[in-house]
Amino acid sequence: MKTLVWVEHDGSSVKDATLAAVTAASKLGEVHLLVAGEGVDGVAKAASEIAGVGKVHVADNAAFAHNLPENIAPLVAELMGSHDAFVAPATTTGKNIAPRVAALLDVMQISDILSVEGDKSFTRPIYAGNAIATVESGDAKLVLTVRGTAFEKAAATGGSGTVEAVSAGSDAGISSFVGAEIAKSERPELTSAKIIVSGGRALGSSEKYQEVIVPLADKLGAALGASRAAVDAGYVPNDYQVGQTGKIVAPEVYFAIGISGAIQHLAGMKDSKTIVAINKDEDAPIFQVADLGLVADLFNAVPELTGKI
Amino acid sequence: MKILVPVKRVLDYNVKPRVKADGTGVDLANVKMSMNPFDEIAVEEAIRLKEKGVATEIVAISVGPAKAQETLRTALAMGADRAILVQTDDAVEPLGVAKILKAIADAEQPGLVILGKQAIDDDNNQTGQMLAALTGWAQGTFASAVNVEGDHVSVTREVDGGLETVKLKLPAIVTTDLRLNEPRYASLPNIMKAKSKPLDTKAPADYGVDIAPRVKVLKVSEPPVRQAGIKVADVDELVAKLKAMGVHS
Numbered sequence: 001m002k003t004l005v006w007v008e009h010d011g012s013s014v015k016d017a018t019l020a021a022v023t024a025a026s027k028l029g030e031v032h033l034l035v036a037g038e039g040v041d042g043v044a045k046a047a048s049e050i051a052g053v054g055k056v057h058v059a060d061n062a063a064f065a066h067n068l069p070e071n072i073a074p075l076v077a078e079l080m081g082s083h084d085a086f087v088a089p090a091t092t093t094g095k096n097i098a099p100r101v102a103a104l105l106d107v108m109q110i111s112d113i114l115s116v117e118g119d120k121s122f123t124r125p126i127y128a129g130n131a132i133a134t135v136e137s138g139d140a141k142l143v144l145t146v147r148g149t150a151f152e153k154a155a156a157t158g159g160s161g162t163v164e165a166v167s168a169g170s171d172a173g174i175s176s177f178v179g180a181e182i183a184k185s186e187r188p189e190l191t192s193a194k195i196i197v198s199g200g201r202a203l204g205s206s207e208k209y210q211e212v213i214v215p216l217a218d219k220l221g222a223a224l225g226a227s228r229a230a231v232d233a234g235y236v237p238n239d240y241q242v243g244q245t246g247k248i249v250a251p252e253v254y255f256a257i258g259i260s261g262a263i264q265h266l267a268g269m270k271d272s273k274t275i276v277a278i279n280k281d282e283d284a285p286i287f288q289v290a291d292l293g294l295v296a297d298l299f300n301a302v303p304e305l306t307g308k309i
Numbered sequence: 310m311k312i313l314v315p316v317k318r319v320l321d322y323n324v325k326p327r328v329k330a331d332g333t334g335v336d337l338a339n340v341k342m343s344m345n346p347f348d349e350i351a352v353e354e355a356i357r358l359k360e361k362g363v364a365t366e367i368v369a370i371s372v373g374p375a376k377a378q379e380t381l382r383t384a385l386a387m388g389a390d391r392a393i394l395v396q397t398d399d400a401v402e403p404l405g406v407a408k409i410l411k412a413i414a415d416a417e418q419p420g421l422v423i424l425g426k427q428a429i430d431d432d433n434n435q436t437g438q439m440l441a442a443l444t445g446w447a448q449g450t451f452a453s454a455v456n457v458e459g460d461h462v463s464v465t466r467e468v469d470g471g472l473e474t475v476k477l478k479l480p481a482i483v484t485t486d487l488r489l490n491e492p493r494y495a496s497l498p499n500i501m502k503a504k505s506k507p508l509d510t511k512a513p514a515d516y517g518v519d520i521a522p523r524v525k526v527l528k529v530s531e532p533p534v535r536q537a538g539i540k541v542a543d544v545d546e547l548v549a550k551l552k553a554m555g556v557h558s
Contacts, residue, residue, distance in 0.1 A: 068475070069438065070447050092468040096450050099403070099435035103442035108404045108523035111433045121527065126431050127326040131335055134528040174478040175447040178463065182471040191469065195556065219558040238453070238488055239471055244432075245487050247469075253556050263325065270535055274554065276547070282540075291538035294547050304544040309557050 001029030001119065004057070004079055006088035006097065009035065009043040014050070016192040017089035019153035022050055024146040025087040026154070027116040030054050033161065034079060036072055036169075038065035048161035051154050056161045061169040066177035067093050073100035075169050080105055085142035091191075094145050102143035109143040110135060114150040128244040129267040148191060149250030149271055183239065190242070193223030194252045198242055198269075201229035202258030202279070202298060209235045212299065213257060216306045225249065225269075227259045243268035258298045261286030278302060310363060310420030310457075310479075312355040314389065315370045315410055316348040318380040319430045332528045335430075344380045347425025349387075350485040353492040354455055355423050356388035363457045364420075366390050370413060372406050374398050378508065385503035386495030392508040397520065401513070405520035407439035412516035414444055419480060421462065426451050426484040437484035447477035451486040 003025040008015040025031045031052055035044045036059040044058040057079060063071040076097070080086055086101055088094035090112045102109035113122040114132065121136040122144070190196065197217040203209050209230070217224050225247070226240040242249055244267035254272035259265060261277070261284055269275070270289055277290035280297050287293045294301060320326060321341040329336050344352075358364040369384035371377040372395040381392035395409050414422060427434035441448035449455070449464025453472065456463045457479070465474045467486045495503070513520045541547045551557065 066473075066475075069441075073442060092451060092466075095434050096438065096448070099438035100442040100448065102435070103404060103407060103439035106404075108402050109433070109435050110524065111435060125532070126529070127320070127335055128429065128432065129532055130326045131328045131529050132532050133526055134530070136525045136527055138523050138525060172447075174445075174481075176476045178474040178476050180468070180471060180473040182468075182473075189470065220556070221558075237471075238467055239469070253551075253554070275535075275538075276551070287540070288537050289535045292547060292550055293538065293540040294544070295540060296544070301544050305547060308544060308548045309551060 001084045002082070003028050003031055003085040003087050004076070004083040005031055005033050006086070006094055007033050007035045007043065007047050008089050008091055008093055009037065009040070011037060011040065012042055014043060014046050014156070016153060017091050017148040019050065019156060020148040020151040021087050021089040021146045022053065022154040023151040024113065024116060024144070025085065026052055028085055028119070032057065032083065034059065034076065036064040036075060038062050044163050048163050049157045049159050050161070051158040053159045053161035056163045057166045058163055059166040059169050063169055063171040067097065068175050068177065069097045069100045070172040070175045071169070072097055073104055074172070075166070076101045077104040078168055079166065080141060085144060087144050087146060090145040090147050098143055098145050105141055105143065107139040107141050107143050108137065109145065110137060111145050112147045113144055114147055128264065130263070147248060149248055183237070187217070188221070188223045190223045190225055190240070190247050191249055195220050195222035196225045196242070196249055196251045197222045197255040197257065198225035198227065198259060199230055199235070199257050200227040200259030201233055203230065203235060206235045212302045216255070216302055219306055219309060227262070227265050256286050256290070257302055259286055260284045261289065311366045311368065311417060312358060312364045313368050313370060313410070313414060313417060313419045313422045314348070314351050314355045314384065315406070315422070315424050315436070316352065316380050316384050317345045317371065317425070317428045318342050318373050318377045319345045319428055322346055322429055328529055328531050332530055334526070334529050342376070344383050345425050345428045347427060347485050347487070349492040350487070350489050351423040351425050352384045352387050352389060353490045354485060357490065358457065359388070368393065368417060370395070370410065372397065372401050372409055381508055382503050383495065385506045386500040387493060388499070391506055394508060394510045395513055395516070396510050397513055399520060400522065401520045402522055402524060403433050403435035403439055404523065405513070405518060406436050407443055408518040409513055409516050410440050411443040412518060414440070421479065421481060421483060423483045423485065426486055437482050441482040444482070446481050448482040448484070449475055449477055450484040452483050453486050453488050455483055455489065
């Protein structure tokens, strides 16, 4: 089977989510990549070094600069003439583009796969991860999105793919990019961080989040997260939210601080390798999944932890 | 401008899903069903656009069993003007739903179709994007702000790492994220009024759409259960355990 993997990038480097998608695709067959964007020579070179990749199709065109699905989906659909599966990471970009490709190909997409069970069968979470479905596609071609935390990342180097320019592409003229507010920070990204420190509603305010959670994250070089309750209460921006409707994460260590552990939140972090919970309510559901639990007032315990770790 | 709002009847979000013992799916017998929460947000956004004078008519649509009428009545009680139920007892996949919606869009000629970004049962996150492909319209997915400006709509999207704004030519497709708005509760008088609003019942065949599933569900199982670990007595013990695991500054 020939697969075409969507390379998620920021214009200069390949994003980690791509590497998990490459691993998933390699279980199906040959791995070819698609790098679309404007001025993406550097990305194409980096992509060609990913272990195990064959051809790297590079579509360099102003119309592809901002991942507008109206322009990109027809490009992918055309390339799918010579591929059997389109594989995209289940990022907001992948989730935006892949179903548009699937409908153009008259294919039912299989979203957010957790494992490859056979040529056409996969597992995927349903009901916010409260159930796992094993499904089999009956379509001639596959369109898949891949949950990044469910697959090992392919090695970013060691490969020797061949870069090939794709001339196709035009601006559909129905959408344009206006602007973005992407938080710039020295911190690792939430979805690829090794350690995450998350705060919940028990913090009580944005100031307390800054005062209690941030120093611990700084000390550990960790990413910052939050429960939906903390986001809804306005302590932190939306993109901090870990949970079924926010980000799905699986770091080495996840600190849940003042987070009770609603099903919604657990669905987003229960695949973390080690879960550390600090909560003053000893009956909080978070302790049912925590590897290390500390029943304590977070306002005392967390600064002490920050001081001693 | 007319707005179409597709809505889905799903297991209520407060109910814990139970996997059936025979592994064929999730048990939906005798449990509370409600409108998909992201679709409630879609209905609310359409109503706000009508209140602003941007929209003139809101048509709620559901593809599902006879009981999906209740979901449509909820949309009507919130403020939709009329409803279409495309009735079927078969499970219809996003691609099938998108094809039915495309046929309805051809007939109704809306300026916007606003959908929930995903249904909380199958978590597919596909229907809006697929409808956009089939109509050839622009799509603003995962919206946290929607502003109609003349013949365009500007949509602020929740993306990994922050927000992004795109400008789309109308007609267009919008899918809602969690924080686009807070849906209203229908008042009792409006619930009563909704009972007399028009609700058409159709069948998938009326639109010439083949809804035969493309994906076969082989098995549905419980997720692996995570075992609780240990409770530590104090911060010192926690620090010692963490250091033993290699976690330190």
